[in-house]
Structure formats: structure tokens, C-alpha cells
Amino acid sequence: MTPLTLTTPPEHPFAQFVRILGKGKRGARNLTREEAREAMAMLLDGKVEDSQLGAFLMLLRHKEESAEEMAGFAEAVRARLQAPSIHVDLDWPSYAGKKRHLPWFLLAAKALANSGMRILLHGGGPHTAGRMYSEQLLDTLNIPLCRNWTRVEEALNHQQLAFIPLGDWMAPLQRMIDLRNILGLRSPIHSLTRILNPLGARCGLQSIFHPGYQAVHREASQLLGDTAIVIKGEGGEIEINPDATSHLYGTGNGDNWDEEWPALSAQRHVKPGSLEPEHLAAFWRGEVSDEYGQLAVISTMALALRALGEPREQALQRAAELWAARDQSLS
Template sequence: MTDLSPLTLQTPAEHPFAQFVRILGKGKRGSRGLDRSEARAAMGMLLDQQVEAAQVGAFLMLLRNKEESPEELAGFTDALRERLQVPALAVDIDWPSYAGKRRHLPWYLLAAKCLANNGLRIFIHGGGAHTAGRLYTEQLLEPLGISLCRDWPAVAAALDQHGLAFAPLQDWAPVLQQMIEMRNILGLRSPIHSLARILNPLGAKCGLQSIFHPGYQAVHRDASGLLGDTAIVVKGDGGEIEINPDSPSHLYGTQGGVSWDEEWPALAAQRHVKPASLDPALLLAVWHGEATDSYGELAVVATMALALRGLGQPKEQAFAAAQSYWSARHLSR
């Protein structure tokens, strides 16, 4: 006689991370953003590699499509900071460098170098050459005499000796670096590209952030405010922290949880002609006074002024100090 009793089926348990994908992707009416605690929990699972590859891609692209909120960015940063084991280092400026330059040389590196020569302690971090056709900070460290630091003791030593250190994201947050490198798989940049700019892993006195896409600057400023950080967010040239002297700049600042805004006019009377090619040798030639570059030198001074503004100097004082530093750079090398 045939046994017609129902089969016993095992329903697979839902993956713990699935809830976060569902929150973001449950359709026009059912989806919503993550609150700060949810974002912290989700990023914690990502950093602890407790997530399937398909979930990572889905999560990142749903976030990108929705556009991340200040609460999400703050929660993601909370998760990373909870997992970092960093020494107590005095740092004045956190300087994320993740975009690379394609229209102009990375003049911001001369700004950072000049500020460091005048007593500021600057921590630069970046995410490698993830997009073809761009010139990245990592490619210019050696010729500019900027220390490449592969661990925190090396960062501490470089800051003490030179006031300037660069550490690849790969060495202190490898999972985030892996997600950045998914760009060529997913076809789009993920929110990790912008998240990296807000991390301020060493708790610098001021974090500078360059966010290229309109509308995101205020979001990042608000996220830094939620974290209790002092920060200035600008639309830097090419996505790097560099003031474009040919265009007005809007500064989105936060300090002590209070937001402020400031407009800086263009510095050049007329727009400069974009160089036909990028020759990194020009950076050193200008640094040593062997060549001049109107666009580059205006960008350097204004970018230094931006950092000094972030440390509390009024705009006019910041520009005066920046110009003085630049004029005397050959004395402080």
C-alpha cells in the first residue's frame, strides 16, 4: 500500500543579515532607511565577514539607489570605530584621499606637506587606484617624501618625525577596501567610497571631507555632527580635498554639534586652461621654486586655508597664514 503521508520538509533558517537587505529593498511602500543602531549592526556583520557575497552586493546597491542618510553613515562609522585598535595619537587633520585626480595635478599634496612643515600633524588615508585614468596619492608618496605607513606604530613615528603620514585603508580596514574594489564587479561606486571619508579613525581635531556629488555634502556634515566630530565638507576638485580656485566654494562645517556654512568666492579672475596632460614632476618643480603654476599655487594656498579654517581660524586669518606658509616653504623643508 502506498504511503500518502506528507513529506517532512526542512525550511531553511533566514540568514541574520537578510533583515537589513529587506529593510532597504522591500519595495516603494515597504522599504525604509536604517536607523543608527541598525546601521551599526549591519556594518558590524560586514566587517566581521558574517555576510554572504550576494548580500554584500545587494546591500551596497540598495543603499546607493536610496542614498545613505546621516544616521546610516554615523552607524557605519560607529561599527568601524568599535573594532579599530588604534593608539592614542595627537592628530590635527584627518585627510581622506580616495578619488584621484584626472583634470588637474594633486596640488592638495603640496598643501598637506606645507602645513606639516609648519607644525600641523596630518593623517592621510586612501583606497588605492580603483578607477582607470586617475592619478592617486599613493603614486606620489615617494617623490614627495610622504611616509607610507603599514601599521599604527609607523603612523606614530611618521607624525612625530614629519607631521605627515599616509596609511592605506587596506591595512586598517581591509573589508572596506574589498567593498571599494567591488566597483568593477558592480559597475558603480558603492556608499563605501563616501563612507571612507567620514571615518576619522584617529579622532583628529578636524576631519576634512571632499564630496563631489551635489546634495551629499550636507549629509556628510550632519553625519559628522552626529558623531560629535569637528569637520568641514566641500565639493573638492575631482573629489579630492582641494579648493578649485576657478570656482566658488561652499563650506559645510560642524563643531560641537552645531552646523555652519560659509561661501568662498572664486580666487581667479578668469578660469585657467586645463593642462593637456598631468606631469607629476611639476609638483616638485613648483615646490622647489623652479617653476610656477597659477592654478596650482592658488589651489595650494586655498586648501591650506581650508584646513586652518577647520581648526578654528577665521577665513581672513587662515588665508594670511596659508600664504605665509607657502611663501616660506623653502625655509621649512
């Protein structure tokens, strides 16, 4: 009688990364920067099973990603970018969506672009119910929607402002973001998109809402050799909340710095009953007033000017001047 031979199936190459993160309280550890780079490379190249993808993202979400992991992930993404050399002053990721206040930061970006600053906006679409996303307001505010890098360059040359959806330049990351409603939680990909700076802008602006993550993002940008400012922006977007103190986490040329910006309003403003896109357009045209919006726009413009080297008081003054001098048409 021939003895029965049992064959053990080979382990999937990605299993090691799931094991590193999920091997219990005592056995689990962070990925090294090199491991993170390799793991993300496999994810982006489609060499991972869907079950592994879900497990990996949720283990990271539960553990909370480290700066070394974020840097390694970003390096894998950048190695797969097929973007031409395009001069950009500010990289402005927009992935959170707004639910309490209108996205005043879009007007700040428009006014800065109107003054000659070249700004790249990018986002991941409406992934969470009850929020207003930048993509929904592009037509209303005449912000160019670009589906490739050639169109981005044309828009930057013409309007100094361009928006490109994540799915058009890194589709695998968009797929991971879209798992939000299947997994029930946002994944670390939502954070990763903030530090990617795909065109190597002079400075990257980042908004991270959850406490403690701001310093991690700054460290990741420092590891990548980038200049960046990280804030806890209103609603998770790059927007100064004028009713609250803002802490700026800056990095550049290998050095870190911190600043506290005091609230611009002595009393908190009442949030609007509903978010009306036309109110943004009317405010841009000077047809309506909005005290909260005025403070949010000017202080967010000042944040961008601070990112490019201007001191706070000078940045606030010049932001007000640039806002007053904007072209109020939306054609």
C-alpha cells in the same frame, strides 16, 4: 506511506537588512542608526554572503544613504579599530583620485606639516581607471607610506605627515571599495571612508563631489560628535578649486555653520593636457611657476587653517606666508 516532510531553510540573519532597503517603493525605508551599526558589524566580521554584500551596497547606492546610516556604519568601524592614542590635528582622507588637475592638495598638506601641523592622510588605492591617486605620488613628494599605526606615529613625530592605506587598518572596507569594477558603480563605502577619522583628529576634512551629499556628511559628523568641514572639492579630493565658488559646511561643538568662499580667479584656467607628477615636485622646489597650482595650494591650506578656527582672510594670509617659508627640499 510516510508523508513527505518539507523543511524550510532558516533565513540568513543579514537578510533583514537587505529586505529593509529593497522592499519596493512603498515598503523600503532607511536603516535606523542602530540597524546600520549592526549591519556594518556583520559586514566587517565576515558574517555575510558575497551576494548579500553586493545587493546591500547597490541598494544603498540607489537609495542614497542617510546621515543616521552613515553614523551607524562609522560607529561599527570605530568599534573595531585597534589604533593607539596618537595626536592628530587634521584627518585628511584621499579616496577620489584626480583626472582634470594635479593633486595640488598634497603640496598643501606637506606645507602645513612643514609648519608643524600633524596630518594623517589615508586612501583606498587606484580603483577607477584614468585617475591619479595619492598613493602613486608618495615617493615623488617624500610623504611617508606607513603600513601600521606604529609607523604612523613615528612619521608624525618626525615629519608631521603620514599616509596609511585603508587596507592596512580596515581591510574589509578596502575589499568593498575594490568591488567598484565588479559592481560597475562606486558604493557608499567611498563616502563612509571620509567620515571615519580613525585617530580622532581635532578636525576632519571631507570632500564630497555629488551635490546634496555635503549636508548629509556634515549631519553624520555632527551625530558622531566630530568637528568637520565638508566641501565639494576639485575632482572629489580635499582641494579648493580657485576658479569656482566654494561652499563650506562646518560642524563642531554641536553647531553647524556655512560659508561661501568666492573664486580667487576672475577667469577659469585651462586644464593641463596631461598630469605630470614631476611638475608637482618642481613646483614645490620653486623651479617652475603655475598660477592655478599656486591658488589651489594656498586656498586649500587656508581651508585647513579655517578648519582649526582661523577666519578666512587671516587663513589665506597665513597660508601664503607658510607656503613661502616652506622647506623646498624633497629629501
